[in-house]
Amino acid sequence: xxxxxxxxxxxxxxxxxxxxxxxxxxxxxxxxxxxxxxxxxxxxxxxxxxxxxxxxxxxxxxxxxxxxxxxxxxxxxxxxxxxxxxxxxxxxxxxxxxxxxxxxxxxxxxxxxxxxxxxxxxxxxxxxxxxxxxxxxxxxxxxxxxxxxxxxxxxxxxxxxxxxxxxxxxxxxxxxxxxxxxxxxxxxxxxx
Amino acid sequence: xxxxxxxxxxxxxxxxxxxxxxxxxxxxxxxxxxxxxxxxxxxxxxxxxxxxxxxxxxxxxxxxxxxxxxxxxxxxxxxxxxxxxxxxxxxxxxxxxxxxxxxxxxxxxxxxxxxxxxxxxxxxxxxxxxxxxxxxxxxxxxxxxxxxxxxxxxxxxxxxxxxxxxxxxxxxxxxxxxxxxxxxxxxxxxxx
DNA sequence: TAATTACATAAACAAATGTTGATGTATTAT
DNA sequence: ATAATACATCAACATTTGTTTATGTAATTA
Numbered sequence: 439x440x441x442x443x444x445x446x447x448x449x450x451x452x453x454x455x456x457x458x459x460x461x462x463x464x465x466x467x468x469x470x471x472x473x474x475x476x477x478x479x480x481x482x483x484x485x486x487x488x489x490x491x492x493x494x495x496x497x498x499x500x501x502x503x504x505x506x507x508x509x510x511x512x513x514x515x516x517x518x519x520x521x522x523x524x525x526x527x528x529x530x531x532x533x534x535x536x537x538x539x540x541x542x543x544x545x546x547x548x549x550x551x552x553x554x555x556x557x558x559x560x561x562x563x564x565x566x567x568x569x570x571x572x573x574x575x576x577x578x579x580x581x582x583x584x585x586x587x588x589x590x591x592x593x594x595x596x597x598x599x600x601x602x603x604x605x606x607x608x609x610x611x612x613x614x615x616x617x618x619x620x621x622x623x624x625x626x627x628x629x630x
Numbered sequence: 631x632x633x634x635x636x637x638x639x640x641x642x643x644x645x646x647x648x649x650x651x652x653x654x655x656x657x658x659x660x661x662x663x664x665x666x667x668x669x670x671x672x673x674x675x676x677x678x679x680x681x682x683x684x685x686x687x688x689x690x691x692x693x694x695x696x697x698x699x700x701x702x703x704x705x706x707x708x709x710x711x712x713x714x715x716x717x718x719x720x721x722x723x724x725x726x727x728x729x730x731x732x733x734x735x736x737x738x739x740x741x742x743x744x745x746x747x748x749x750x751x752x753x754x755x756x757x758x759x760x761x762x763x764x765x766x767x768x769x770x771x772x773x774x775x776x777x778x779x780x781x782x783x784x785x786x787x788x789x790x791x792x793x794x795x796x797x798x799x800x801x802x803x804x805x806x807x808x809x810x811x812x813x814x815x816x817x818x819x820x821x822x
Numbered sequence: 823t824a825a826t827t828a829c830a831t832a833a834a835c836a837a838a839t840g841t842t843g844a845t846g847t848a849t850t851a852t
Numbered sequence: 853a854t855a856a857t858a859c860a861t862c863a864a865c866a867t868t869t870g871t872t873t874a875t876g877t878a879a880t881t882a
Contacts, residue, residue, distance in 0.1 A: 440857095440858070440859095442858075442859070458652070458736055458737070460650070460652035460653060461652060461737070463839065463840085464839075464840060465838085465839085473859090473861090474860070474861055474862080475840090475841090476841080476842075476843090476860090476861075476862080476863095477859070477861075479840095479841070479842080480858070480860080481858095484840080484841080485840065485841095515818070518817075541733070544650060545650070545653075572817075576819055577818070577819055578817050578818065578819055579811065579815070579817060579818070579819045580819075581808045581811065582799060582800065584792070584799075585792075585793070585805070585808055585809075586817070588788075589785050589812050590817070592784045592785050592788055593784050593785065595784070595788075596784055596787075600776070600777075600780045601777070601780075607774060607776075608774065613777070616773045616777055617777075619771065619773065620773070620778070620781050620816065621816060621817055622816045622817050623771070623816040623818060624812065624813060624814045624815040624816030625710075625764075625770050625771060625778070625782070625813055626707070626769070626770065626771070626814040626815060627769055627770055627771045632827095632828070632829090633828090634828075634829070655869065655870085656869080656870060656871080657868090657869085665829090665830075665831090666831055666832080667870090667871090668830090668831075668832080668833095668871080668872075668873090669829070669830060669831075671871075671872080672828070672830080673828095673829090676870080676871080677870065677871090823882100824881100824882080825880100825881080825882075826879105826880080826881070826882085827878100827879080827881085828877100828878085828879075828880090829877085829878080829879095830876080830877075830878100831874105831875085831876080831877105832873105832874090832875090832876105833872105833873090833874090834871105834872085834873085835871085835872080835873100836869100836870100836871095836872105837868105837870090837871105838867100838868080838869070838870100839866100839867080839868070839869080840865100840866100840867090840868100841864105841865080841867105842863105842864085842865075842866105843862105843864085843865100844861105844863090845860100845861085845862090846859100846860080846861080847858100847859085847860075847861105848857100848858085848859080848860100849856105849857080849858075849859095850855100850856080850857070850858090851854100851855085851856075851857085852853100852854080852855075852856090
């Protein structure tokens with residue numbers, strides 16, 4: 439991969455995060471790069487391909503992550519905790535890509551859009567199968583599987599927004615601990 | 631408010647939800663309305679004002695809801711359960727507006743954007759104050775207040791997406807019950 | 823009856839948009 | 853030395869965009 443391509447990738451990441459994909463023009467990107475508009479087309483094929491590259495890159499990281507977790511020997515709860523860790527790690531390491539993953543995928547077009555949706559469903563299905571196993575083994579409460587998966591992922595999906603892109607008061611370990619505490623024990627204080 | 635204005639409001643709601651605000655052109659809206667482009671300007675001032683109207687409308691409903699809850703006599707946990715109910719109700723009654731509230735606010739401009747952000751912070755601050763009170767009274771577990779507020783709201787924010795805009799298997803009561811179970815007790819099965 | 827209001831159409835515009843073509847230079851690989 | 857590669861510039865393009873102006877009709881209100 440070219441050097442300039444990489445620089446462009448990171449620059450456009452920041453700008454698209456800040457302004458949104460649709461609102462980011464090629465001329466905006468050119469200005470940010472300090473080059474001519476047409477110059478950009480030496481690095482990428484089109485504006486669409488830029489979005490595709492970003493989105494499928496970060497998607498790959500999630501897919502690899504979840505696959506590794508699923509073929510491990512951990513039980514369902516520990517596997518879910520690994521998923522939490524996956525999100526925490528990526529939220530801290532790749533907050534911008536993560537933001538675009540949740541906010542800008544709808545700007546994909548045609549078969550790329552279809553592909554993305556199927557990838558996302560694939561991921562959610564994998565998480566769902568862990569939760570299903572947890573319910574089967576009675577280590578998780580019985581509830582609607584779809585809702586459970588949704589609630590679990592909801593707690594993680596916007597993490598980047600609140601805790602990687604703003605000043606956060608705690609380290610990764612403590613963040614992870616408190617999220618796990620919430621997901622598995624809930625808010626209620628049962629100690630007294 | 632004019633009759634046509636109302637029709638236009640609902641039509642554009644659907645289209646903006648489907649395509650996104652930036653991607654929805656005035657010509658798209660005109661076609662959907664079965665009228666000329668310029669005709670639209672008999673109903674609204676500008677494309678921006680359309681977005682502003684939608685967003686601040688639904689925002690008002692949330693603000694009124696949370697204010698009502700906060701001046702009630704309920705304890706912190708019951709107040710939070712009322713907030714859950716508020717989200718469930720609005721997710722079912724106004725799923726489109728809710729979707730735009732979370733997905734399209736960044737397309738606001740200038741002082742309207744600033745106003746919106748301050749309104750959202752106001753709302754989150756109100757929720758946070760309920761949670762703070764819950765922690766003070768020891769009915770909620772002690773954890774980072776900001777994170778707790780974030781986790782609580784995350785469970786609710788995208789409800790419309792999964793449970794109002796898709797076929798859902800249960801009624802409002804059961805949906806609410808399961809969400810509350812998760813938020814306050816967590817996923818872990820402690821019964822055995 | 824007169825005036826205001828709601829709604830419609832057609833034509834046009836100025837700005838912004840993604841993209842291309844022609845051309846050139848400097849560096850690297852063969 | 854030659855060819856390929858990476859990178860740059862300038863001008864231009866065809867569309868698409870939100871919006872306006874001018875004009876007209878039908879219904880409601882004063």
